[in-house]
Amino acid sequence: MAGYCWKPQRNCATPFHSTAQKPFTVLNHDQVETIKCMCGIQVPVGDMIGICYGIPKGSVTIKWRIQHCSGYNGNGYSGWTSTTTVLIQETEVANQLGGTGITGTMSEFSTYGGNANGSLCVFPFTYNAQKYYGCTGDGHNQLWCATTSDFDRDQKWGNCQDLCPALSVFNVHQYTSTRADGTDSGAELFSFLYNKRASDTGLRVWFNGVLYLSTNAPTDTRCVRWYFTFNGTECSNPVKIENLIKMQPSNYYSDGHRGMYKTSTIEGICNGIAAGPIMITVHNGQCNNAASGGNAHTGWRGVTHILAEEIRLENPINAVVGKDGSIFRVPAFNIKEYAETKWNKATDVGLLKTFTYTKQTSYSTLKIKFAGNVRNRRNNYSSSWSYEAAWYFLINDSHCTNPGKIWFAIYQDKDQDWFWPVGVEGICKGIPAGTITIKLYVGINTGSLVKGNAYTGLDSATRVRIEEINLVN
Numbered sequence: 001m002a003g004y005c006w007k008p009q010r011n012c013a014t015p016f017h018s019t020a021q022k023p024f025t026v027l028n029h030d031q032v033e034t035i036k037c038m039c040g041i042q043v044p045v046g047d048m049i050g051i052c053y054g055i056p057k058g059s060v061t062i063k064w065r066i067q068h069c070s071g072y073n074g075n076g077y078s079g080w081t082s083t084t085t086v087l088i089q090e091t092e093v094a095n096q097l098g099g100t101g102i103t104g105t106m107s108e109f110s111t112y113g114g115n116a117n118g119s120l121c122v123f124p125f126t127y128n129a130q131k132y133y134g135c136t137g138d139g140h141n142q143l144w145c146a147t148t149s150d151f152d153r154d155q156k157w158g159n160c161q162d163l164c165p166a167l168s169v170f171n172v173h174q175y176t177s178t179r180a181d182g183t184d185s186g187a188e189l190f191s192f193l194y195n196k197r198a199s200d201t202g203l204r205v206w207f208n209g210v211l212y213l214s215t216n217a218p219t220d221t222r223c224v225r226w227y228f229t230f231n232g233t234e235c236s237n238p239v240k241i242e243n244l245i246k247m248q249p250s251n252y253y254s255d256g257h258r259g260m261y262k263t264s265t266i267e268g269i270c271n272g273i274a275a276g277p278i279m280i281t282v283h284n285g286q287c288n289n290a291a292s293g294g295n296a297h298t299g300w301r302g303v304t305h306i307l308a309e310e311i312r313l314e315n316p317i318n319a320v321v322g323k324d325g326s327i328f329r330v331p332a333f334n335i336k337e338y339a340e341t342k343w344n345k346a347t348d349v350g351l352l353k354t355f356t357y358t359k360q361t362s363y364s365t366l367k368i369k370f371a372g373n374v375r376n377r378r379n380n381y382s383s384s385w386s387y388e389a390a391w392y393f394l395i396n397d398s399h400c401t402n403p404g405k406i407w408f409a410i411y412q413d414k415d416q417d418w419f420w421p422v423g424v425e426g427i428c429k430g431i432p433a434g435t436i437t438i439k440l441y442v443g444i445n446t447g448s449l450v451k452g453n454a455y456t457g458l459d460s461a462t463r464v465r466i467e468e469i470n471l472v473n
Contacts, residue, residue, distance in 0.1 A: 047265050047423045049208045050305045051174045062088060069301055085426050089331070111147060111158025119158060121145035126152055135160035166317045168333045168467075171197050172309040180300050183284065185224060185293040191281040194308045199275045201310040203230070205241060206267040207282055209304030211421070212297035213245040214259025221248050222294030223287035225460065226266055226421075231279050235270035238339045239461045242266065243373055243421035244287050246458060247294065261300050265423030267371050268463050269311055269337050280308055288342075288459050311335055316360050318470065332367075334360050335467040343372070343457025348389070349443045352456055357466045362433045364468035368393050368406055369425035370440065372462030376410040377417050377453040387412045387452035390445040393426070396436055400428035409445060412452055419458045427469070438466060 064086065066076050078084070111118060124131045125146035127138065135143040143160040151157060175192040183189070196203060205228055215222045227234060227242035234240050243266040247259075266282075286293050298304070318333045338355055345352055359366065376389035392399070392407030399405045406426030444451045456462070 047208070047425070048263055049206060049265070049307065050176075050303070051172075051307070062086075087425075087427070111145065111160060114144065114147075114156075114158035116147040116156045116158040119147040119156070121158070121160065122147055122149050124149070126150045128152065166315075166330060168312045168315040168317075168330065168335050170310055171195075172307065175306040175308075177299065177304045177306075178302075179304070181298045182296075183298075184296045185285050187284055187298075189226075189282045189284060189298050190304065190306060191279060192306070194278045194280050196273060196275050196278050196310060198310060199273075201312055202269040202271045203273050203278070204267070204269045204309050204311045205280060206265065206305070206307040208265050208306075208423075209263065209298065210261050210300040210302050211245060211264045212259060212261045212295075212300060213247060214295045215247050216295070219249050220294070222246070222292060224284055224293050224296040225287045226282065226284045226298070228266070228268075228270075229281045229283060230270060230273055232281075235268070237270065237272040239268075239341045241268035241270060242460050243371075244419065244458070244460045245296075245373075245421070246287065246419040248417040259295065260418070261297070262420060263302070264421040265371060266421055267423060268339060268461060269313070269465075271313075280306070282306065313337065318361055318364065318468065329470040332467055332469050333364075334358075335465065337463055337465045339461060339463045340457075341461050342459055343462045344459065345442075345456045346454075347442055347456070348451055348454045350441065352391075352440045352442055353464070355438045355440075355464060355466065356435060357438055358435050359431060359433050360468060362431075363470075365471050366395070366428045366431045366436075367425060367467050367469050368428070368438065369423065369465040370408075370463075371421075371423045371465070372457050373419045373421050373460060374410065375417065375419045375453075375455040375458070376412045377455075378412055387450050388444050389442060389452040389454035391424075391440065391442050391456070392445070394439045394441065395428060395431060397439070400426070402429040403427070407445070410452070419455065425465075427471075429471075438464075440464065 064078075066078060068076075111121060121135065123145070126132075126149065127136070127146060129152065132138075132145070135145045137143055144157055145160050146154070147156045147158055148154040173192075173194055175190065177190055179190075181187060181189050190207075194203075207226065207228070211226065213222060213224055223244055223246040225242055225244040227240060234242075243264070245264075282298075284296055284298060313335055315333055315335070317330060319329050336357060338353075343352070370391065370393075374389070374391065376387065378387045388409055388411050390407055390409040392405060404426075406428065408422065408424040442454050442456060
């Protein structure tokens with residue numbers, strides 16, 4: 001099946017103030033610039049995301065470290081039995097000072113028109129004593145940029161090649177906070193203003209930070225939901241962007257208090273939001289089920305990251321032809337998200353869901369992401385066995401072999417009936433173009449362990465996102 005290539009047009013109805021070839025978000029699974037702490041008993045599943053600014057181009061060494069939380073000791077373990085994925089990507093991020101451009105030093109596409117003879121944009125540049133971090137329409141009837149760092153001095157400029165129809169991901173913003181909030185329910189935890197540029201795009205948001213819930217007695221059932229609103233309203237197209245933590249009575253704690261801190265992810269795409277200023281807010285509150293709230297905490301001893309970006313779902317364009325004829329591959333394209341509320345699947349072993357996806361090119365890499373809540377509980381508290389539940393994807397009824405399986409597992413040696421948000425993803429190379437079937441299963445992977453009591457998608461939204469990416473050659 002042939003791929004798609006797009007030539008930049010001069011008049012784009014949806015301005016995109018970047019012309020670089022890497023317009024997507026840094027997703028560093030289990031590695032980010034800030035240490036985050038996970039303190040608990042079971043083996044948790046989670047991911048960590050974040051963007052780090054100001055790193056110059058060139059060879060960069062990235063190390064993943066673990067350390068004790070300040071004032072606490074724990075028996076840490078990383079990468080138990082399942083696949084650990086670290087994805088490192090460059091991103092064009094809107095200026096954190098409120099501008100509409102990007103950070104960086106230079107565009108990778110030449111300009112046209114103006115007086116710079118097709119020279120490259122230089123960012124940031126100074127115009128009327130103000131710094132610009134991307135193409136601007138100020139003082140002109142279309143987007144333009146300076147081709148030196150100081151337009152006021154050099155007066156060199158050109159029109160920007162506008163790539164907005166080609167990009168599946170753009171207008172990336174990050175909000176970070178070190179604030180810890182102990183509000184149990186009904187709080188507006190974090191808010192920030194996002195300027196959406198197009199009305200025909202979806203808005204994808206991520207929350208990544210430490211969440212906590214505890215109860216006061218072993219017989220308590222407690223549940224707290226964390227969720228996004230956009231200008232004060234929850235998403236309804238296709239479903240809410242939410243997740244929850246729920247604790248139910250178990251045999252492990254006999255003396256009252258029980259709880260756990262865990263790095264967690266809540267994410268999703270909301271469609272139908274018009275262009276313009278959007279107030280994005282993260283809340284917590286009572287769950288959609290009958291369980292009452294508990295002792296909740298958001299953002300403990302780490303950095304909370306919230307990312308927002310615009311998405312063109314199922315956009316097939318995978319390459320862009322520059323004015324000089326050079327071909328640049330779009331890093332992410334053909335994005336499809338399957339979202340549904342209340343899976344409520346009590347399956348311990350077997351098929352959970354089947355997804356059909358049409359892959360546009362054979363040279364791209366397939367990326368799959370699961371975001372929802374899961375539980376694994378011991379079936380027999382008196383037994384000395386440890387219990388496992390493993391969730392895994394099959395592509396055309398086979399495990400990925402390049403580089404490896406896409407799966408995660410929860411190991412349980414205590415009787416904890418706890419539901420937690422998880423966000424797990426992986427990539428698979430070598431999948432040819434065409435219609436493929438992707439199946440999500442739950443079961444057991446390690447022969448020395450016993451099948452656990454698994455549950456997937458309790459009373460909130462569950463999402464599976466599938467996309468093609470162009471990895472660095």
